[in-house]
């Protein structure tokens with residue numbers, strides 16, 4: 394494998410600036426790696442011609458001294474970001490021929506800063522899942538395997554293609570999205586860093602909607618510093634998204650390496666869920682100790698409504714999904730299956746175009762919004778959401794700067810292991826991640842250790858609204874103590 398793809402984004406940026414290699418060489422090295430990694434199914438579409446064209450333009454800007462902060466950096470983009478002129482499917486067969494005539498704001502920001510598009514990354518269909526198995530393009534395989542086993546594992550989801558690509562050195566970084574854990578859980582499963590910023594930090598414009606009050610864009614990267622560089626470029630106010638925040642974007646990179654002395658870190662009692670593995674529990678204790686060693690104060694806190702977050706999330710998210718996905722009617726855009734009349738056309742189009750999990754969620758979402766059940770389910774879930782938000786407001790008001798928790802209840806599981814008859818098995822993956830989506834807060838997942846079977850495990854830090862800088866400082870402390878994690882064996886090549 395080329396040494397060039399091994400470089401962190403930060404190191405590649407340096408190398409390009411100093412002329413050690415060109416953006417074209419770096420891009421070609423990634424394109425070769427992607428071509429050799431078909432077994433991972435991380436990309437649903439590679440865009441080599443566009444990549445080389447963009448790299449050439451980057452080289453010209455590097456030569457003329459007009460380089461942007463991500464000049465010449467090859468990135469992959471989750472397939473729910475609309476990229477103008479490039480097929481964008483959100484992992485669904487209903488969009489298998491959709492080529493958007495517009496560009497999402499977040500990707501436009503990345504290209505403005507000089508980044509190069511390598512291609513579109515696999516995901517669960519419409520971001521509904523925690524394993525990237527519900528994609529119409531087949532499952533993505535985690536580059537990591539259990540020690541001494543060749544059984545394929547999931548990379549997590551829904552941004553599983555993004556996480557697998559970054560971990561397997563098929564992209565210097567990636568843009569993912571997170572509705573209930575879709576950036577942080579796959580990051581934890583692949584030994585990468587993922588941050589879901591505060592709701593409103595990045596524009597949602599041009600991102601295929603799942604649950605609009607929860608969806609947020611964010612990066613997956615190989616280091617905390619890389620994630621900081623990417624988020625700085627992705628974030629910012631956008632008049633085209635009324636929920637995007639009118640706030641300046643801080644220099645996140647400057648926060649990496651910042652002192653955490655005196656910061657107060659909360660350990661939520663309620664997150665010690667029944668059945669938590671000893672491995673995860675001791676990783677959590679170790680993380681708390683690393684933060685203490687760096688001068689932070691660690692205290693136990695209570696977030697009393699945490700246990701209601703998961704069921705409330707699966708009502709709110711599905712209600713919004715049922716409404717957002719109503720637009721795929723075979724008329725406006727997407728696939729159409731003809732019928733004898735318009736009703737049959739709708740039925741056939743939607744039955745054929747959506748996979749089983751998406752159909753299940755549309756049905757549940759429609760049910761909880763229906764006249765007889767609206768108050769019992771949807772309204773009640775919204776009230777629970779307010780209580781969850783208040784739990785966090787209370788601890789922040791009491792001086793807590795960030796909350797430390799595991800990112801996931803387990804390391805990566807096997808393909809097929811949790812996709813059986815009971816969907817709740819999969820939904821339980823989100824137990825530590827959904828709370829902060831419900832509260833709109835930022836969260837970062839940082840690799841913190843290896844499981845007994847040699848798989849990466851992540852810790853999660855949850856911050857105050859727009860408190861991403863503290864997360865980068867704290868995340869870097871964990872990264873420095875734990876080290877970085879790279880797959881020991883490139884079996885897919």
Ligand SMILES: NC(=O)C[C@H](N)C(=O)O
Pocket residue numbers: 520521522523550551570571572573574575576603710823
């Ligand atoms: N989209 C996400 O954040 C993933 C979450 N597991 C869900 O299926 O809703």
